[in-house]
Amino acid sequence: MLKVIILAVILTGLAFAALSITILLKKDGKFPETKIGHNKKIRKKGIECAFTQDYKSQKQSPGWNRPN
Secondary structure, eight states: OHHHHHHHHHHHHHHHHHHHHHHHHSSSSOOOOOSGGGOHHHHHTTOOOHHHHHHHHHHHOTTOOOOO
16 A cells, blocks of 8 residues: 555656656747637637637527526
8 A cells, every 4th residue: 555655656756747847848938728719729720619609609699598
């Protein structure tokens, strides 16, 4: 049981170290944006977030009411 806990702590430490090294070696020191609305590559493909699609569909059909 103790060996499993020690192994888990070591693996977690290695994962954090790898993430830290990734941040240090990247040009801007940031991870890529994962939100659809802020990611340029995803927007170029024409993919939108669900909230944006919902908003656009509501604007196109003014008689649409949200169910209770």
